[in-house]
Amino acid sequence: MTYLAITVLGHDRPGIIAQAAEALSECGMNLEDSSMTLLRGQFAMTLICAGEAGTDEIERALSPLLDDGTLTVSVREVPDESAHPALGNPYLITVHGADRLGIVARLAGVVAEAGGNITDLTTRLAGDLYVLAAEVDLPADVDVETLSGQIAEVAGSLGVDASLRPVERDEL
Amino acid sequence: MDLKVALPEGRVLEVVRAPAPVLSQAGPVVDPAAPEVLQLCADLVATMRVSPGCVGLAAPQLGVAAQAFCVDVTEHPKARSKHGLIVLVNAVVMDASRNEKAREGCMSVPDLTGDVKRATRVTVRGQLPGTGETVEISADAFEARALQHEIDHCTGLLFLDRVAGAHAIHTRKVYLGSPDHG
């Protein structure tokens, strides 16, 4: 079994996903996890698929996507890490405020220094408003209050609002 | 209001996991006095009781397409209204208001969680197994969410059918040492 990581980026138009998924399906590649969104209007898709086809075959199969010159595609083999264990407890960091250079770099730096791992990240710039939401796994031994204070400090120095709170989950 | 029901000895059964077809099937109305319905209700309670952190279970999760479920949020920190053990058949949501979004997990979908908007105040009408007495329960907060989740199961819906958006489904990781692990 081969696992391939594929990215498709560029000018959005209807039918990109249909075309890519069809090509993968014809090669017997099963589309497993995928994430697609529009980033400032640009089509951005990342996916992991599994099957017997190799990188070259998939690159060829996806090459029609490149025809109009507005998309880039990358295909790379990756190891199977679906059983990748999580590190600790899930937290959510949210930030909003005026756009400032380096918000992500400074906050992610604080998180990394604490040993936290960002598992999901969305940032959006809407007019002058910058918004960030990040899910972070924190090791069990992290002092959450201290980290929360550091995040508040960074946010304060950038003039934005930030919060760190546990991700709650209702088990039913 | 007395919600007490007399049930036979329950069996602990295996909880069915998606994509089992029974989870997507609307369960039929059942006869509250039928012995097999009483046994089903007893099995639901017994299986819920042995599952750590489990606050509710519906018939399709034991492989039976039927409108029967149990809920008990007594021990849950997020519960406000607490009716103790609720076992109902043929239940419907009569009234629902004040939606709130929260992340839900389900024993039948153990690897995923999803952000689902649900009413925080509901009135549920159903029948007690055994007597068949019709009861109305008004619940809020966590108990309201649990009732809606279980009634959804009885109609063949999973939380996956109600997620709030394309990025509202999350992979659950195993958090060793986390208090709500399980």
Ligand SMILES: [Zn+2]
């Ligand atoms: Zn469930």
